[in-house]
Amino acid sequence: MRGSPWQYVSKLKQVFHLSGFRAPHDGIDIVVIPGLWVHHTVEKESKRCSWLKILAASTDYDTRVFIFKYDIEPGKDGSVWHPLLGLSRVLLDALRQARPCESQKRPLYFICHSLGGIILKQALYLAHHSYPAIRNALSGIIFLATPHLTSIDDERWEKWRLILKAFQRNVPKTALGL
Template sequence: MPTLLTTALSLYLAWAAALSDSLFHRVWSIALFLFSLLTAAIFNSPVSVSTVPLAVLDLLVFALCIALSPAQLLLHPAKTVDQKDKALDILFPKSDEDKIESLFTDIVAAHGLASNPKTAWESRYKSQSGDKAAPTNKPMWLQDFLPEEELNARIMAFNHNTSWEAYALSKLLHDLGDDLLQELRNTRQTVEEQTRPIIFIGHSFGGLIIKQALVNASADSADDFCRNIRKRACGFIFLGTPHKGAHLTIQGRLKSLFGFWKGSSTNLLEIIGPGSDLNQELHNSFMKYLQTGPGTRNTVCVFEAVKESIWGMPITHVVEKESAVIDGSHKIGVEKTHRNIQRFDSRSDKNYQNILTWIKGWANKAKENALGKCR
């Protein structure tokens, strides 16, 4: 029986190494095969002090096998994806009660990879003891700050589902770009709405979705709506968007191993990996669009100036400045980590004010010429 088991595991290992392109099958087959060899060696050896390290190693490999097995469903139950009902949520104006004379601009924001759309843009302000100025809630600047700026703009958030640790969808970046276009088609239906310039704001992977949507629209020259979207896009704000890839994707791929039986997928992670051909192709296509569209002069790239920390030790930026900044664009360095670069604590926050300056500039141009292009 042990010989039969070893043979079966050897065949599984050979298949995983030679034919499978799945990292999970490769790692799990090696772990199972190693466990069988170690266990056989222990049982065939006399008990002595020298077998103790072998037994410890065998226990560690056994624990890894269990963690990679379907038992992970019991050890770490997958959480359901917290999605909002509307894929394109109108944050302002919410109703007729929000009195506003005219809307001249649409603002569309897309959050990052696998973020919770309900909290992706919220402040994470940590009050100090006795800090009376600390906010009592967690303000979300898209709906709490921007409406107070008299922008005459409709503000929307694209709540895409890009969860990859569990229940991952079988959607590629191209599909997500199409989803954003479809939601804009559903929302911008009247002639007046279709004449509004659009300001796009994307955090991290959300910026890639925005780029993909514009590239998809540019490719469909026969569609009137797509031509309109391509023409009406008047400004872009990219917050930590990995135009040339991101770090920590290797850690993400390793983490996905422990969610295999919960439906994890690394398809979207691989797009933002360093040296990704798909990401490079997208960027090249988007740059061609920019040359005939708003141009880099109407593109703002925000990069993180604070490294991510592990146990209080600064390790690395998720998206380096060289990757976050498009050549020829306006760049802003924010003294925050990648996970907080899109969060602002108050209207007086200097980082918010830097972003607002550009949004106001584009919105004011739209007011001056409601039916023209925001150039």
């Protein structure tokens, strides 16, 4: 992202592709977006027989499973929200590259954990206008422990600041706009 004060290290990595004798146009794509700072365990798990492999093998389709690996550094004020939301465009661009024209009609499913769901929510907001192929392919989402805030209550934001502080030291109140 040109001009962005944050550095993104991200990668959409295909971890499984179970096709057998199935036609590629009948396939599905599953994208896993882990929570912040937990992508290393998901990558290790993908190397052995994990729930992802069982999930992919349980379909009758040509199934590709991707993991969106990312790492961000908090901004100068300790905020991780702006870099986290910025990853949504990185995710969309990576999906566009991983899904060439002939596979854009493949149904697209997401499994998101924790703050990885925030990345997807922002990505879907952007996809509505700028990424119609991704928007149209969206077929399902599973959110696991993803925050769904519907209030501007300061007490809830303080709780989220404390959760982030458990993972990252020195998260100031300004990190969540307080």
